[in-house]
Amino acid sequence: MKTSKVWEILKKFKELCRFRGWRISESDDWVETGNQYHNFLLTRNINPSSFKNIATNRKCVVREGLSYRVVEASYMAWLFSETPPESLVNIFLENPEFSKKVALYDLSSLAEGKNTCVKLNYTDSAVFQEFEKFLERDFGVRIEEYTNLKPRVEDCALAEIL
DSSP: OOHHHHHHHHHHHHHHHHHTTOEEOSSSSEEEETTEEEEEEEESOOOHHHHHHHHHHOEEEEEETTEEEEEEOSEEEEEESSOOOHHHHHHHHHOHHHHHHEEEEEOGGGGGTOOEEEEEEOOOOHHHHHHHHHHHHHHOOEEEEOOOOOOOGGGSOHHHHO
16 A cells, blocks of 8 residues: 555544534644543654654644744554565564554554454553444454464463463
8 A cells, every 4th residue: 555545544533523613734734632532643664763762752742823833743654655664563562552552453454454453452542443333344454453462472471481
């Protein structure tokens, strides 16, 4: 799937957010509810170490007129147009703080004609929950939990290994 397809989906979702009374950015990919910024990052792929740095810092650029300011995003959603590498998913899973503030959406199967989106979203973000409903309702996408979670040997009891 081309990133432009993901961009079109996000653009339509932002219009829905505006209709709900949430503040959106015309030029950037964030939605503000109350005092919380929900940042969307569109990518085909990203180096796992860059992902870790960006997800740890959770910065969001907010344009106000001709000036810009940097705020901390309360939540961050990564929208992948290609399946993210397992090493990136492992970074996400190994850091409990990420799962509270960061969501991953693998939209790559839409390019194959499948109406599925694989997600890792353990946040309590109302915007991300609305995004998932929007995908299901407006695009007929079935949201699936990421299930390829392989237990690491060091996390298993000896009885589970034998």
